[in-house]
Amino acid sequence: MxxxxxxxxxxxxxxxxxxxxxxxxxxxxxxxxxxxxxxxxxxxxxxxxxxxxxxxxxxxxxxxxxxxxxxxxxxxxxxxxxxxxxxxxxxxxxxxxxxxxxxxxxxxxVKLSATETYADIKPYRELSRGVTSFVTIMRGCNNMCAYCIVPYVRGRERSRDPLSVEEEVRDLFAGGFREVTLLGQNVNSYHWKPGDSTAPVTFAQLLERVAGISSLLRVRYTTSHPKDMQDDVLRAMARYPNICKHIHLPVQSGSNQMLKKMNRGYTREDYLERIASIRRILPGCSISSDIIAGFCDETPEDHAQTLSLMKEARFDQAFMFHYSQRPNTLAARHYQDNVPEDVKIGRLNEIIALQNLLSLESNRADVDKEFEVLVEGVSKRSREDYFGRTGTNKVCVFPHGNSTVGNYVRVKVKSCTAATLKAEIITENNRS
Ligand code: SF4
Structure with missing residues (x-):
C-alpha cells in the first residue's frame, strides 16, 4: 500500500x-x-x-x-x-x-477523509522499474480488529471508481507492465455505487473487468478478509486463467476465543469452510495467511489450536508475528498485553518452524511439475539466473537462457527449498 x-x-x-x-x-x-x-x-x-x-x-x-x-x-x-x-x-x-x-x-x-481515493492522480510508475505494479482500489477499513491501528490512521473504507482503476491498468499494460496487484485492506468489501440507477460494482465484477483487459496481463489482489470472501470471487478466478491462483487469507489465530477477542467476525469453523471452498472451486490454488502469536490472554490451548489449524489449512506461505500492542487500539484500551515476551517468542518460533515444514512440503509437491512464470528480473544470488513467480505466488529461479524480462516462460521445477523453486526453462517467451 x-x-x-x-x-x-x-x-x-x-x-x-x-x-x-x-x-x-x-x-x-x-x-x-x-x-x-x-x-x-x-x-x-x-x-x-x-x-x-x-x-x-x-x-x-x-x-x-x-x-x-x-x-x-x-x-x-x-x-x-x-x-x-x-x-x-x-x-x-x-x-x-x-x-x-x-x-x-x-x-x-492529517485530517482523514471519507471520500479521498486519488482516483484522478496517475501514479508515478518510474519508481517501480519493473514489470509488476500495484493499483489501489480502495482506502481505509471499516473493521475494528482489536489489535489493528489501520482504521485509526487510514480512516473509513472507500472504494475507487472502477473506470479509473481500469484506465490505470490499461496504461500500465501499454507501458509494458505484465502484472498488477489490486490493493485494499479488505478487497472483498469493495463496493462502488454509481450515481445513476445502475447496480453497484462488486469486487468479483471489478476483478473480471481488470482481467478482461488482456490475457497477457496477470492479475493478483490482496488482502481478502475471511468473513467477507464469497464464492463469486472464487468463481471469477476460475473463469480467468490470467487471475493468479493465489489467495492471501489472514487467519490470525486458530482459536475461537482469540478470534472473538480479536473481533475478527468469523470462527475457526467458518475459516476452514472458506478454505474448503477455495480447494473445491480452485484446485491447486495456493493459500497464504497472517498469524499472530501471543495475543492478549492467549493460553497454551489457544496456541495449540493455531498450530492445528495451520496443519489443517496447509498454508503454502505465511507472515508470522508476535503480538505487539499498538496505542489506542481496542486491545490497548480494553485488554492486558499479558502474555510474557519470552512466551510470545517461543510460540512464534513454533509457528515459524511448522510453517517452514508446510512450505517445504508444498514446494516439494511442485518438483517435476511445469509452470508458467513471468520473468521479473535477475536473481539476487546469480547473474546467470532470472527469477519470477508462478501463478501460485511461489518464487522460482532458473537459468535465463534467451528469455527476457517481462515475458512469460514455461519452466519445469527440478528442486526446491522452503522458500524457492529451482527450475529449468522448457519454453522461452511462452506467450509474448
Ligand atoms: S486487520 Fe485488516 S481488516 Fe482488521 S482492522 Fe486492520 S486493516 Fe481492517
Missing part, C-alpha cells in the same frame, strides 16, 4: 517540478512514507530520522517530511524531532506542494 501511495505522492510533486533521486544525500526534500502496524516499523523510521537529523546539521536547507500512518498517529509530536519539518497523513497528500511552496501552508495536515 505504501509503494502505491509513494507513487501518488511522486506524481503530485513531479507535476510541481520535483524529480526523484536515488540517494537521500542528493535530495533537497526527503519524504518518509511510514507504517504504524508494528512497533518495529516505527522504530526503524525513528532511526532513519536520527540519520536525516545529522544530514540537516550539514545542510539546514534540507526539508524532511513524514507521510503515512505515523503522521496520523503522532501528528504534531513528530515536529519535536529535530529532523522533521512537516507531517502529512494518507489523505492529505494533495497539500504537499503547498506545504513545500514559497509560503508554506500549515506543517501538519
Amino acid at each position: 505504501n509503494v502505491s501511495d509513494s507513487e501518488v505522492v511522486a506524481r503530485l510533486l513531479s507535476d510541481h517540478g520535483y524529480r526523484p533521486c536515488d540517494l537521500p544525500e542528493d535530495a533537497r526534500v526527503i519524504l518518509v512514507n511510514t507504517c504504524s502496524i508494528r512497533e518495529n516499523a516505527e522504530k526503524r523510521v525513528m532511526a532513519r530520522l536520527d540519520y536525516f537529523g545529522l544530514m540537516k546539521r550539514q545542510d539546514p536547507q534540507l526539508k524532511v517530511g513524514i507521510l503515512g500512518c505515523m503522521a496520523t498517529r503522532l501528528k504534531e509530536a513528530l515536529l519535536e524531532h529535530p529532523a522533521v519539518d512537516f507531517v502529512a497523513g494518507p489523505d492529505s497528500y494533495r497539500h504537499l506542494p503547498g506545504m513545500l511552496g514559497p509560503s508554506p501552508t500549515a506543517p501538519v495536515q
Whole structure:
C-alpha cells in the first residue's frame, strides 16, 4: 500500500517540478512514507530520522517530511524531532506542494477523509522499474480488529471508481507492465455505487473487468478478509486463467476465543469452510495467511489450536508475528498485553518452524511439475539466473537462457527449498 501511495505522492510533486533521486544525500526534500502496524516499523523510521537529523546539521536547507500512518498517529509530536519539518497523513497528500511552496501552508495536515481515493492522480510508475505494479482500489477499513491501528490512521473504507482503476491498468499494460496487484485492506468489501440507477460494482465484477483487459496481463489482489470472501470471487478466478491462483487469507489465530477477542467476525469453523471452498472451486490454488502469536490472554490451548489449524489449512506461505500492542487500539484500551515476551517468542518460533515444514512440503509437491512464470528480473544470488513467480505466488529461479524480462516462460521445477523453486526453462517467451 505504501509503494502505491509513494507513487501518488511522486506524481503530485513531479507535476510541481520535483524529480526523484536515488540517494537521500542528493535530495533537497526527503519524504518518509511510514507504517504504524508494528512497533518495529516505527522504530526503524525513528532511526532513519536520527540519520536525516545529522544530514540537516550539514545542510539546514534540507526539508524532511513524514507521510503515512505515523503522521496520523503522532501528528504534531513528530515536529519535536529535530529532523522533521512537516507531517502529512494518507489523505492529505494533495497539500504537499503547498506545504513545500514559497509560503508554506500549515506543517501538519492529517485530517482523514471519507471520500479521498486519488482516483484522478496517475501514479508515478518510474519508481517501480519493473514489470509488476500495484493499483489501489480502495482506502481505509471499516473493521475494528482489536489489535489493528489501520482504521485509526487510514480512516473509513472507500472504494475507487472502477473506470479509473481500469484506465490505470490499461496504461500500465501499454507501458509494458505484465502484472498488477489490486490493493485494499479488505478487497472483498469493495463496493462502488454509481450515481445513476445502475447496480453497484462488486469486487468479483471489478476483478473480471481488470482481467478482461488482456490475457497477457496477470492479475493478483490482496488482502481478502475471511468473513467477507464469497464464492463469486472464487468463481471469477476460475473463469480467468490470467487471475493468479493465489489467495492471501489472514487467519490470525486458530482459536475461537482469540478470534472473538480479536473481533475478527468469523470462527475457526467458518475459516476452514472458506478454505474448503477455495480447494473445491480452485484446485491447486495456493493459500497464504497472517498469524499472530501471543495475543492478549492467549493460553497454551489457544496456541495449540493455531498450530492445528495451520496443519489443517496447509498454508503454502505465511507472515508470522508476535503480538505487539499498538496505542489506542481496542486491545490497548480494553485488554492486558499479558502474555510474557519470552512466551510470545517461543510460540512464534513454533509457528515459524511448522510453517517452514508446510512450505517445504508444498514446494516439494511442485518438483517435476511445469509452470508458467513471468520473468521479473535477475536473481539476487546469480547473474546467470532470472527469477519470477508462478501463478501460485511461489518464487522460482532458473537459468535465463534467451528469455527476457517481462515475458512469460514455461519452466519445469527440478528442486526446491522452503522458500524457492529451482527450475529449468522448457519454453522461452511462452506467450509474448
Ligand atoms: S481488516 Fe482488521 S486487520 Fe485488516 S486493516 Fe481492517 S482492522 Fe486492520
